Amino acid sequence: MDRGFLTKIEERLRFVNLDPSVLDRYPMELSGGMKQRVVMVLSTILDPDFLIADEITSALDVSSQRFVATLLVNLREEGIIGSALFITHDLSTLYQIAERIMIMYAGHLVEIGPAEEIIKRPRHPYTKALIASLPKVGVAYRERRLSGIKGTPPSLLNIGAGCRFRERCPYQGGQCEKTPVREEINEEHHISCWRWKEIGSDNIA
Amino acid sequence: MPDKNYILTVEGLSKVFKSGIFRPRYIVAVKDVSFSLPAGTICSLIGESGSGKTTIGKLILKLIQPTAGHIYYRGREIGEIRNKEELKKYYQKVQGIFQDPFATFNHLYRIDRIFDLIYDSFGYDRRNKEEKIHRVLTDVNLDPGRTLGRFPHQLSGGQLQRLLIARTLLMDVEILIADELISMLDASTRIGILNLLVDLCKKNGMSILFITHDLNLGYYISDYTMIMYKGRLVEMGNTKKVYQNPVHPYTRMLFRSVPDLNRKWDKGEEFLPEQVVHEVKEFYRRHQGRHFEEVEKDHRVLFCD
Numbered sequence: 001m002d003r004g005f006l007t008k009i010e011e012r013l014r015f016v017n018l019d020p021s022v023l024d025r026y027p028m029e030l031s032g033g034m035k036q037r038v039v040m041v042l043s044t045i046l047d048p049d050f051l052i053a054d055e056i057t058s059a060l061d062v063s064s065q066r067f068v069a070t071l072l073v074n075l076r077e078e079g080i081i082g083s084a085l086f087i088t089h090d091l092s093t094l095y096q097i098a099e100r101i102m103i104m105y106a107g108h109l110v111e112i113g114p115a116e117e118i119i120k121r122p123r124h125p126y127t128k129a130l131i132a133s134l135p136k137v138g139v140a141y142r143e144r145r146l147s148g149i150k151g152t153p154p155s156l157l158n159i160g161a162g163c164r165f166r167e168r169c170p171y172q173g174g175q176c177e178k179t180p181v182r183e184e185i186n187e188e189h190h191i192s193c194w195r196w197k198e199i200g201s202d203n204i205a
Numbered sequence: 206m207p208d209k210n211y212i213l214t215v216e217g218l219s220k221v222f223k224s225g226i227f228r229p230r231y232i233v234a235v236k237d238v239s240f241s242l243p244a245g246t247i248c249s250l251i252g253e254s255g256s257g258k259t260t261i262g263k264l265i266l267k268l269i270q271p272t273a274g275h276i277y278y279r280g281r282e283i284g285e286i287r288n289k290e291e292l293k294k295y296y297q298k299v300q301g302i303f304q305d306p307f308a309t310f311n312h313l314y315r316i317d318r319i320f321d322l323i324y325d326s327f328g329y330d331r332r333n334k335e336e337k338i339h340r341v342l343t344d345v346n347l348d349p350g351r352t353l354g355r356f357p358h359q360l361s362g363g364q365l366q367r368l369l370i371a372r373t374l375l376m377d378v379e380i381l382i383a384d385e386l387i388s389m390l391d392a393s394t395r396i397g398i399l400n401l402l403v404d405l406c407k408k409n410g411m412s413i414l415f416i417t418h419d420l421n422l423g424y425y426i427s428d429y430t431m432i433m434y435k436g437r438l439v440e441m442g443n444t445k446k447v448y449q450n451p452v453h454p455y456t457r458m459l460f461r462s463v464p465d466l467n468r469k470w471d472k473g474e475e476f477l478p479e480q481v482v483h484e485v486k487e488f489y490r491r492h493q494g495r496h497f498e499e500v501e502k503d504h505r506v507l508f509c510d
Contacts, residue, residue: 017477032254033478061253061418063478066462066470089391092421092464119466133396135425137448137463141403146425148397152361 012041015078016071033064040068044075049082051075056086057093069097091134095119100188103127106153106164109182113189121201123185124193126165163194171195211241212412213265213380218274220260234260236436236510237274242380242412247403249415249423249444251459252433258416261433262382265414266301267292278380297327300378304385306365310357316368317353323372341374345401363394370402374409381406384416399426420463424448432456434485442504452506454484 010020016037027035036056044051053072057065075081088094094101095115102112103126111124122128129149139146151168163169166176175194182192193199220235235257242248252258263269265276267283276283278299286295303309310319320338329337342349345367357365366386373381383402387395403426406413417423423430424444431441434455440447451457458481462470470476492508499505 017479061478062420062459063253063462063481066464066476067478070470070476090464091392092466095466096464096470130392131466133393134466135396135399135421136465136467137421137424137460139425140444141400141426145400146396148395148400149393152363152394 009041009045012045012080013038015074016041017067033060033067036060036064036068037071040071040075044081047080051081051084052087053084054087055089057090058088065093066096069093073097091119091131092136103130106159107156108164109190109192110165111189111191111193113185117189123189123191123196123199123201125169125171125199129168129170163192171199210243212244212279213242213414214275214277214280215240215261215265216275216277218261218264218276219272220257220264220269221272233436235264235271238433238436238438239274240431240438240441242414244379244412245406245410246428247406247413247415247426248429248431249417249427250431250433251417251420251423253418256433257436258433259384262301262384262414262416265380265382266299267295293327297376298379299382300373300376300380301382301384302366302369302373302386304388306362306369306389307357309369310365312357315354315356316360320353320372320375323375327376337375341371342368344374344405345371346397347371361394363390363398366390366398367401370398370405373411374405377409378411381411381413382416383413385418386415387422388417388419395422402426420448420459432459437507437510439507440505446501446504450501450504452500454488455481458484 009023013020013022018034018037018041022030022034022038027038030038040056051072056072057068060068072084072086076084086094086098098115100113101115101118103110103118103124105126111118111122111127118127119131122131126149133146133148135146149168154164154167161177161179163176163180166172169176173195178194180192180194182190183196184190185196216239218235218238219233222232222234223229224232238257238261240248250258250261260269264271265283267286271284278295283295286292314322317338321334324334324338325331338353339349342352347364347367352360352364352368360368386402387398390398399422402413405411415423415427427444429442430444430447432439432447432453432455434453440451440453440456447456448460451460458478461476462478464470489509495508497505497507
């Protein structure tokens with residue numbers, strides 16, 4: 001292997017806090033958190049402009065989750081990667097690192113906007129329900145019972161027109177039978193919901 | 206002798222695994238663990254992968270044998286349960302639900318056959334069979350008509366987890382070992398399953414050992430919390446007290462890494478999961494000679510191993 005390239009790999013391994021001796025080890029000898037870091041070195045070794053990170057923290061322990069998620073931000077700040085798309089179902093971790101958040105439901109875009117606005121002032125009924133259903137330290141069953149979202153996601157076979165969340169939505173009404181168009185709340189924040197203006201942004205959390 | 210007020214008592218439990226044949230290595234998965242589970246409570250066992258939490262669940266379920274120590278169910282050492290009849294009785298009262306519901310079911314059997322088999326094998330009164338199976342399914346918010354005729358692969362992960370809970374209801378389970386029960390479900394389904402579990406626990410007086418690595422979930426459902434690190438219990442007690450006043454360096458590190466929607470991680474703070482090894486060593490060195498001690502009522506910490 002090219003000496004310069006090897007040096008680059010070793011540098012990157014140190015950047016993710018791994019000893020370069022991992023190069024002599026087999027994957028099965030590494031822990032989950034270490035493996036994920038090796039994968040991050042592998043996938044960013046060519047300094048990509050854009051990185052798609054799909055559920056990279058889901059299988060990790062909480063402490064490794066924080067390390068790996070923060071690492072992604074550091075890689076960007078060091079200029080090693082350009083931008084990243086962090087695909088996840090873990091909103092709490094996403095909020096820690098993302099500038100913008102896009103919420104999807106059953107294949108449709110629901111809401112997209114600055115992370116702070118999406119979490120603190122969610123507008124779409126689905127985003128609101130999703131945030132309200134997240135357990136967090138300080139909320140105990142005995143004191144405050146959280147509610148999930150009624151029903152199950154629709155089958156995507158022959159789903160037809162209309163808002164895909166309507167069956168489970170507390171604000172369901174006449175227009176919802178038509179597929180909602182994407183509207184602008186402000187320049188940065190877009191939503192697909194017929195009734196977003198009447199619903200408002202009262203926070204639930 | 207174990208206290209009769211507790212439904213389950215674990216005393217000095219250890220498990221060592223041997224790996225390799227020619228040059229065996231010994232892995233201490235669980236080391237000197239003791240705790241008691243009062244009837245009708247939910248106790249979460251929190252730790253990272255490899256900390257030994259699943260091993261404890263398996264030991265209680267008698268899926269593996271302990272290297273040392275004792276487990277008492279209602280005052281009786283479970284190692285003494287050997288004959289088939291008694292073992293069956295034990296499993297009628299002590300059951301486990303694991304992370305992957307797809308792996309738990311026999312995929313060649315329809316749901317009605319699975320429930321029939323469970324019902325028959327535990328020798329319940331055959332006359333009420335159908336009625337009882339319908340009732341437990343309704344209790345977990347499943348429609349018996351739409352569920353019983355199906356195969357496991359035709360149901361969603363959330364529905365299968367509900368079925369597993371229904372199974373425990375059918376058997377009048379007293380202790381449920383729930384190992385990462387909802388880790389595979391998505392956010393909106395999770396809370397429904399959790400609520401269901403706690404409701405049933407309160408209604409039927411079932412005790413739950415809730416094994417998880419998710420501190421948010423642990424806080425939400427449990428009365429007691431136990432933190433495991435490298436095979437040892439390092440901090441345990443009343444959930445609120447442990448969360449409000451964590452003492453052990455490992456527990457403190459865990460709380461610093463929990464993602465919270467109301468607070469962002471401190472960007473300036475250098476955070477390395479590996480560092481905790483040194484912090485724990487230093488903590489033990491400082492407190493040499495001490496062991497498990499009460500820091501306040503219902504809150505104990507391991508100061509030095």
